[in-house]
Amino acid sequence: MRKRVLVCLDGSKLAEQILPHVLEEAVPLKYELILIRAISRPVIDFPPKPNDPMEKESLVIEARKEYSDAKAYLEELANRLRDSGAEVSIEIVGEKAGDSIIKYADGNNIDLIAMTTRGYTGLKRALFGSVASYVLNESGIPVLLIKPK
DSSP states (O other), X not given: OOOEEEEEEOSSHHHHTTHHHXXXXXXXXXXXXXXXXXXXXXXXXXXXXXXXXXGSHXXXXXXXXXXXXXXXXXXXXXXXXXXXXXXXXXXXXXXOHHHHHHHHHHHTTOSEEEEEOOOOOHHHHHHHOOHHHHHHHHOSSOEEEEOOO
């Protein structure tokens, strides 16, 4: 069975620094890469269900834009990786990033989670939290972490 690597991205150039590391292994070993991005608004059905709190038009418009932007971003990266010979798919989730990553990995036969960490410590870490630390501590799946330059 083909190995599957979940590559966690947040839209930043720092997060993208994980890509050369996974690509180096993915192509020769024929791993499947799944690029995942969590967006701040829930991924909702369009049109929203009646009485759904998301039915306010402005919220729906914002959610659609964020989803559309995330999809375009991931598709662009996926196409670049495909040009390098990798098998790539994309996923967009709409919950807290750490929980979404673990939930997706647990439910989709993921063999490795790959992501960057900003390496915050002290007050910055307390204020901003750490998705990478959360995933590392809460996941039962191996995690590849790099600190971007």
